Amino acid sequence: MSEQPVVYELPVLPLKNAVLFPYLVMPLSAGRPASIAAVEAALASESKEVLVFTQRDGDVDVPTQDELYAIGTKAVIRKMSRSEEGHLELLVMGMERVAMVKLDHSEPFLKARVAPLPLPEDTSSELEALQGALIDLAGEALTLAQPNAPQELRGLLVANDDPLRLSFVLASMFSLDAVKSQSVLEAPSRAEALRLLHKYLTHEVQVLELRNKITSEARSEMNKEQREYMLRQQMRAIQQELGDKGGEQAEADQLRERLDKADLPEEILKEATRELNRLAKLPPGAPDYNVIRTYLDYVLELPWRKGTEDSLDIARARRVLDEDHFGLKDVKERILEHLGVLKLNPDAKAPILCFVGAPGVGKTSLGQSIARALNRKFERLSLGGLHDEAELRGHRRTYIGALPGRVLQAMRRAGANNPVLMLDEVDKLGHDFRGDPAAALLEILDPEQNKTFRDNYLDLPFDLSKVLFVTTANALDTIPAPLLDRMELLRLSGYSEEEKLQIAKRYLLPRQLKETGLTVERCSIPDATVRKIISGYTREAGVRQLERAIGRAARKIALRYAENQDLAACTIQPDDLIEMFGPEPFTQEQARRELPPGVSTGLAWTEAGGDVLYIEATLLPDGKGLTLTGQLGEVMQESAKAAQSYLWSHAGDFDIAPSLFKDAGVHVHVPAGAIPKDGPSAGVTMATALASLYSKLPARSDLAMTGEITLTGLVLPIGGVKEKVLAARRAGLQSVILPKGNQKDLRDLPEEVRNEMKFLFAERIEDVLRAAIPQLGDRMSRVKMRPAA
Amino acid sequence: MSSPGRSWPSPAPWQPSADVYRTRDGWVLKFDLAGVRADEVTVSIRGRRVCVSGVRRDTVVEEGCSYYAMEISYNRFERYLDMPADLENARVTIEAQDGLLTVRMSTEGNEYV
Numbered sequence: 044m045s046e047q048p049v050v051y052e053l054p055v056l057p058l059k060n061a062v063l064f065p066y067l068v069m070p071l072s073a074g075r076p077a078s079i080a081a082v083e084a085a086l087a088s089e090s091k092e093v094l095v096f097t098q099r100d101g102d103v104d105v106p107t108q109d110e111l112y113a114i115g116t117k118a119v120i121r122k123m124s125r126s127e128e129g130h131l132e133l134l135v136m137g138m139e140r141v142a143m144v145k146l147d148h149s150e151p152f153l154k155a156r157v158a159p160l161p162l163p164e165d166t167s168s169e170l171e172a173l174q175g176a177l178i179d180l181a182g183e184a185l186t187l188a189q190p191n192a193p194q195e196l197r198g199l200l201v202a203n204d205d206p207l208r209l210s211f212v213l214a215s216m217f218s219l220d221a222v223k224s225q226s227v228l229e230a231p232s233r234a235e236a237l238r239l240l241h242k243y244l245t246h247e248v249q250v251l252e253l254r255n256k257i258t259s260e261a262r263s264e265m266n267k268e269q270r271e272y273m274l275r276q277q278m279r280a281i282q283q284e285l286g287d288k289g290g291e292q293a294e295a296d297q298l299r300e301r302l303d304k305a306d307l308p309e310e311i312l313k314e315a316t317r318e319l320n321r322l323a324k325l326p327p328g329a330p331d332y333n334v335i336r337t338y339l340d341y342v343l344e345l346p347w348r349k350g351t352e353d354s355l356d357i358a359r360a361r362r363v364l365d366e367d368h369f370g371l372k373d374v375k376e377r378i379l380e381h382l383g384v385l386k387l388n389p390d391a392k393a394p395i396l397c398f399v400g401a402p403g404v405g406k407t408s409l410g411q412s413i414a415r416a417l418n419r420k421f422e423r424l425s426l427g428g429l430h431d432e433a434e435l436r437g438h439r440r441t442y443i444g445a446l447p448g449r450v451l452q453a454m455r456r457a458g459a460n461n462p463v464l465m466l467d468e469v470d471k472l473g474h475d476f477r478g479d480p481a482a483a484l485l486e487i488l489d490p491e492q493n494k495t496f497r498d499n500y501l502d503l504p505f506d507l508s509k510v511l512f513v514t515t516a517n518a519l520d521t522i523p524a525p526l527l528d529r530m531e532l533l534r535l536s537g538y539s540e541e542e543k544l545q546i547a548k549r550y551l552l553p554r555q556l557k558e559t560g561l562t563v564e565r566c567s568i569p570d571a572t573v574r575k576i577i578s579g580y581t582r583e584a585g586v587r588q589l590e591r592a593i594g595r596a597a598r599k600i601a602l603r604y605a606e607n608q609d610l611a612a613c614t615i616q617p618d619d620l621i622e623m624f625g626p627e628p629f630t631q632e633q634a635r636r637e638l639p640p641g642v643s644t645g646l647a648w649t650e651a652g653g654d655v656l657y658i659e660a661t662l663l664p665d666g667k668g669l670t671l672t673g674q675l676g677e678v679m680q681e682s683a684k685a686a687q688s689y690l691w692s693h694a695g696d697f698d699i700a701p702s703l704f705k706d707a708g709v710h711v712h713v714p715a716g717a718i719p720k721d722g723p724s725a726g727v728t729m730a731t732a733l734a735s736l737y738s739k740l741p742a743r744s745d746l747a748m749t750g751e752i753t754l755t756g757l758v759l760p761i762g763g764v765k766e767k768v769l770a771a772r773r774a775g776l777q778s779v780i781l782p783k784g785n786q787k788d789l790r791d792l793p794e795e796v797r798n799e800m801k802f803l804f805a806e807r808i809e810d811v812l813r814a815a816i817p818q819l820g821d822r823m824s825r826v827k828m829r830p831a832a
Numbered sequence: 833m834s835s836p837g838r839s840w841p842s843p844a845p846w847q848p849s850a851d852v853y854r855t856r857d858g859w860v861l862k863f864d865l866a867g868v869r870a871d872e873v874t875v876s877i878r879g880r881r882v883c884v885s886g887v888r889r890d891t892v893v894e895e896g897c898s899y900y901a902m903e904i905s906y907n908r909f910e911r912y913l914d915m916p917a918d919l920e921n922a923r924v925t926i927e928a929q930d931g932l933l934t935v936r937m938s939t940e941g942n943e944y945v
């Protein structure tokens with residue numbers, strides 16, 4: 044017997060601007076005639092049940108089905124009394140969540156047929172984390188809203204260990220509006236409910252914080268003014284006593300003295316003197332007085348002509364660069380080259396460098412190292428998420444509280460006009476209605492314009508041309524083209540395991556030991572242990588997780604020493620890691636052993652380095668065309684079509700029945716996880732997957748490939764060779780097919796990788812297929828020979 | 833107009849109040865449950881926890897009569913009581929009289945009380 048959905052019918056109580064949740068009791072007042080009739084009908088039943096649905100629009104009196112949310116709550120009326128105006132005062136209790144099937148207007152009150160909509164019961168480890176975070180946030184919000192909230196209220200948060208119940212309690216505790224509350228009631232999963240609440244409460248906290256801030260600011264403003272007034276009165280009294288001239292006058296004189304001493308360019312001095320004269324005429328209480336003062340301070344503190352002297356000793360610079368970083372030959376050479384140029388021509392224009400690479404490959408620290416090598420100051424400003432042009436360029440002085448932009452602030456901090464200025468994360472630059480910071484950046488980085496960079500606040504030309512700008516980015520695809528055009532790209536590709544080991548031994552380990560106050564004699568970490576950390580506890584192109592793990596290990600050892608003074612020297616063996624860090628979170632990602640027809644192994648270049656990805660294709664009998672799912676950009680779709688068209692047009696060569704292309708559709712899937720940043724390089728992988736599918740011959744599982752293909756079957760070079768090859772090696776694949784045009788990139792690979800891996804260079808797709816699908820290769824040669832035979 | 837107030841959490845079914853007596857051969861639980869028939873009540877015992885649940889229906893409703901006020905709770909009720917001893921093997925009898933529901937639990941003959 045199939046189970047009947049239990050649909051039932053009950054009177055409806057439409058709610059304006061509120062939502063009733065299951066588990067919660069809510070007082071309501073019913074005044075609309077239809078609502079009163081509905082309550083009376085409910086009370087006339089044995090079970091006292093009503094349906095509570097929230098109105099989409101609080102102004103409607105008798106809502107239609109469309110004017111009610113489709114999901115509501117079945118409730119039991121627990122108490123009812125009548126007010127003097129004839130309203131019914133109710134206490135209702137939410138019982139279960141229901142979905143409306145049909146609203147019925149035939150009676151004096153609304154009735155609805157509904158079906159129960161059980162609350163979700165999903166479980167996951169994420170849920171616990173979400174719940175914890177939500178409880179913390181709610182505690183914070185509660186503290187802001189009611190600093191002396193009764194303890195019981197807080198108790199409620201902890202007592203409600205059911206995530207949905209907690210969400211419902213919080214939604215009503217913070218009186219979220221009906222739209223938000225309804226979304227919580229409708230949440231398709233517990234995790235979603237928690238997430239929604241977290242979002243809403245975060246907003247609530249922001250509002251509360253802002254409110255508290257405004258109140259306290261108003262208070263402190265008054266205190267400050269009163270205090271200043273008192274002090275000024277006292278000062279006046281003292282000055283009269285001493286027969287001194289006004290303090291303001293003294294201040295102006297002081298500033299004049301500083302101006303004379305400061306080595307300002309003529310134009311700047313003229314402007315500053317004019318401002319000073321204005322200041323001297325103002326009474327100190329005038330609102331402008333402080334504005335001008337702060338302005339003059341800025342003018343005086345900026346390094347207009349002051350610069351540090353470059354250290355032009357190339358041998359020393361090379362030593363410093365090598366001291367700080369392992370490898371990175373190209374980048375280091377480029378810096379030394381520039382040093383050589385500076386030696387010949389001190390006024391040479393500095394290049395604008397852009398370091399591109401995965402997180403933790405040393406972009407930021409390399410910038411610092413360059414500054415050290417050149418003996419220049421180092422300043423860094425992060426552009427990530429910056430979307431207000433004024434942040435870079437400042438606000439006009441007419442704005443209250445205006446300040447110079449971050450560029451000039453950095454210059455002031457540097458105290459020299461030729462620092463290494465690192466603009467971190469250019470690829471994360473935002474832009475919106477507040478202006479386009481990229482445009483300001485263009486001007487800052489343009490050697491023609493940055494000689495006279497005008498900050499809105501300062502409104503004086505400042506010379507940025509001596510600054511050595513270095514920008515960093517994880518990926519290039521979000522950087523506006525004109526900006527990209529101005530910069531010289533230097534790639535820092537990821538490190539192989541061998542390189543990581545060297546970096547750890549020579550740089551990270553000594554540094555971390557020093558930081559914890561240990562010595563190599565007291566704490567040694569042998570190579571095998573470092574290797575285990577690299578392969579089992581980190582998964583990254585750079586070395587940041589590795590550095591952190593080594594630091595953690597060192598701190599644990601330091602603690603042992605602190606607890607036990609006479610501890611002998613200590614060695615961390617690979618097996619000790621389990622105890623220190625727990626079991627390995629990453630087991631080496633292994634290549635699949637055998638591939639069924641239709642699957643091929645590709646290599647992707649991701650922001651975090653490289654990754655192996657499997658492209659899967661299946662035939663859809665009776666289907667049509669090409670379906671693509673998974674992580675596919677537009678470029679990927681084009682590659683897939685090109686691959687299919689190529690195979691179709693050469694079906695004969697591969698001994699594939701052309702009818703297959705016509706009579707069946709194909710579904711190509713690129714699994715999530717590896718999000719390729721460079722779409723076209725999956726072209727050969729697609730083609731191999733399709734060829735394998737149509738020919739029903741499996742592709743080799745020990746071989747990965749990358750390359751773009753054209754409609755005519757040419758294989759074009761791609762980017763990120765080093766990252767991709769390293770990813771293949773990590774996964775235990777021994778052979779890689781690369782486009783012929785990428786042969787030169789092999790020199791970027793560490794020697795041991797070059798020796799260990801087998802590389803095949805393809806010019807045409809046939810080269811790829813022959814290597815990747817051996818049996819198809821046999822067929823192809825047979826076909827080729829047929830005419831001759 | 834149905835205007836809402838702030839709501840607060842409460843266990844979904846309502847809870848009748850109870851008295852607990854110790855007797856020579858066990859326990860007597862008395863619940864304030866007028867209008868509930870004994871055969872509509874379920875008593876379940878898990879170790880030391882006794883759970884009494886059921887439904888109170890309003891049987892007075894008749895044509896032409898409507899509520900002026902309501903204070904009595906209807907629909908599902910449920911009440912847990914944690915007893916000082918394991919009662920899983922007790923003999924249980926239920927009886928409803930004069931608005932009170934009496935649950936007798938006798939442990940006579942059980943070794944562990």
Ligand SMILES: Nc1ncnc2c1ncn2[C@@H]1O[C@H](COP(=O)(O)OP(=O)(O)OP(=O)(O)O)[C@@H](O)[C@H]1O
Nearest residue numbers: 367368369401402403404405406407408546550587
């Ligand atoms: N080749 C290297 N030799 C020595 N140390 C290195 C090397 N590469 C990275 N490190 C160290 O790794 C850590 C992380 O590097 P850094 O912060 O510069 O990364 P990043 O490239 O700026 O990353 P992100 O893109 O996340 O900002 C630093 O402590 C750095 O010194």
Ligand SMILES: [Mg+2]
Nearest residue numbers: 406407467515
């Ligand atoms: Mg960085």
